Amino acid sequence: MAYREFVDEHGVAWEAWDVFPSHLERRHRRGGWAGGEERRQMDGGPRAQVREEYAQGWLAFQSRDERRRLVPIPPGWSDLDDRALAELCARATVVGEPRRLVE
Secondary structure: OOEEEEEOOOOOEEEEEEEOOOOOOOEEEOOOOOOOOOOEEEOOOOOOOOOHHHOOOEEEEEOOOOEEEEOOOOOOHHHOOHHHHHHHHHHOEEEEOOOOOOO
16 A cells, blocks of 8 residues: 655645555355355455445545545556645545544
């Protein structure tokens, strides 16, 4: 996961990182193929749901007041200068307020 910090033209500090959903549903066979009937069980906890447009990943932006997402992830985004990164952020879709565990 690449990570960047930058300040936009309005003086707002942003964090940016790429998000790639992993295999969200991992299953294993119980009893193997020899038993004839295939039975599958989930490994781990509940399945996470990702909307189709985010299935290949997204570029996440977060400021003190807002979260945004951009799809698809632009190639080489982590090597862009701050101005170009701020332009990507301006094009991103607002998805809500930041989620922070500690202020």
